[in-house]
Amino acid sequence: MAAATLARRIGRSGVAVMKFKSPPVNSLSLEFLTEFSISLEKLENNRACRGVIITSALPKIFSSGLDITEMCGKSIEHYTEFWRAVQEMWLRLYGSNMVTVAAVNGSSPAGGCLIALSCDYRIMAENPKFSIGLNEAQLGIVAPFWFKDTFVNVVGHRIAERSLQLGSLHPAPEAHKLGLVDELVPEEKLMEKAAAVMAQWLALPDHARQLTKTMMRKAVLDRLVAHREEDIKNFISFVSKESIQKSLRMYMEMLKKKKS
Numbered sequence: 001m002a003a004a005t006l007a008r009r010i011g012r013s014g015v016a017v018m019k020f021k022s023p024p025v026n027s028l029s030l031e032f033l034t035e036f037s038i039s040l041e042k043l044e045n046n047r048a049c050r051g052v053i054i055t056s057a058l059p060k061i062f063s064s065g066l067d068i069t070e071m072c073g074k075s076i077e078h079y080t081e082f083w084r085a086v087q088e089m090w091l092r093l094y095g096s097n098m099v100t101v102a103a104v105n106g107s108s109p110a111g112g113c114l115i116a117l118s119c120d121y122r123i124m125a126e127n128p129k130f131s132i133g134l135n136e137a138q139l140g141i142v143a144p145f146w147f148k149d150t151f152v153n154v155v156g157h158r159i160a161e162r163s164l165q166l167g168s169l170h171p172a173p174e175a176h177k178l179g180l181v182d183e184l185v186p187e188e189k190l191m192e193k194a195a196a197v198m199a200q201w202l203a204l205p206d207h208a209r210q211l212t213k214t215m216m217r218k219a220v221l222d223r224l225v226a227h228r229e230e231d232i233k234n235f236i237s238f239v240s241k242e243s244i245q246k247s248l249r250m251y252m253e254m255l256k257k258k259k260s
């Protein structure tokens, strides 16, 4: 692949560390998503690997979510390929047999939040400037049902309903209070804590933990698998609307203006 987005390392403990490295903000482009899914598949098939810690190599940003330029002014074929790659990434991560720990060392809106939500445990740097949440509504777009299902499974229906409707990005302390992240630690302790949590989860017999995880997540995973093509059609029809294209363009302009 042209851009090296990820680094992987499997230690003697059977734990891989995956670091997102796609400057400037780890946005989830088609290339990034494809590389991420392939990396997950390789780790999944590697018997030496029992767990993965996902973090960012960039300062202040875990991931800025789906790459908005992939959803602006592109062909139907491109939207199809892109959305299939988003689905594939989620099916692999949410359905992983490995223990997955997100070490959230920066802001994590929308698709970035989905990645963290799809892990078994989330530890975030206790910096109130870092925020996390499914903010799709703020862009004038709607989080798909499987983003919503993943969110509900973590924080419960009421918190998810309010947070999704408002497109809230929660500063780290609030995210912790809502249960969106499991723990806050000083940024310099993040990886040490992630390794300790990982060791705790890996102390259990794999088969019992894996079957329990499958039992908890299967219904939500099966729902997307059963409606995958319909979900792609919905995405294309939604994102192709001129009103949605306009919202996305305006949002990108707002991001650029913010700088100047």
Ligand SMILES: CCCC/C=C/CC(=O)SCCNC(=O)CCNC(=O)[C@H](O)C(C)(C)COP(=O)(O)OP(=O)(O)OC[C@H]1O[C@@H](n2cnc3c(N)ncnc32)[C@H](O)[C@@H]1OP(=O)(O)O
Pocket: 024, 025, 027, 028, 061, 063, 064, 065, 066, 067, 068, 069, 107, 109, 110, 111, 112, 135, 136, 139, 141, 142, 143, 144, 235, 238, 239, 252, 255, 256, 259
């Ligand atoms: C239609 C069905 C549902 C589809 C579901 C979609 C889910 C999604 O994930 S949508 C994406 C939602 N993401 C966001 O709302 C995040 C937007 N970005 C930010 O809020 C900020 O960039 C940041 C907090 C992540 C980082 O702020 P910082 O000040 O450090 O950097 P910036 O100057 O804002 O950005 C640098 C550079 O990157 C571009 N960029 C940022 N985010 C994205 C993105 N998600 N996709 C594409 N490009 C992005 C930004 O425009 C800047 O570009 P330039 O340097 O060219 O100006």
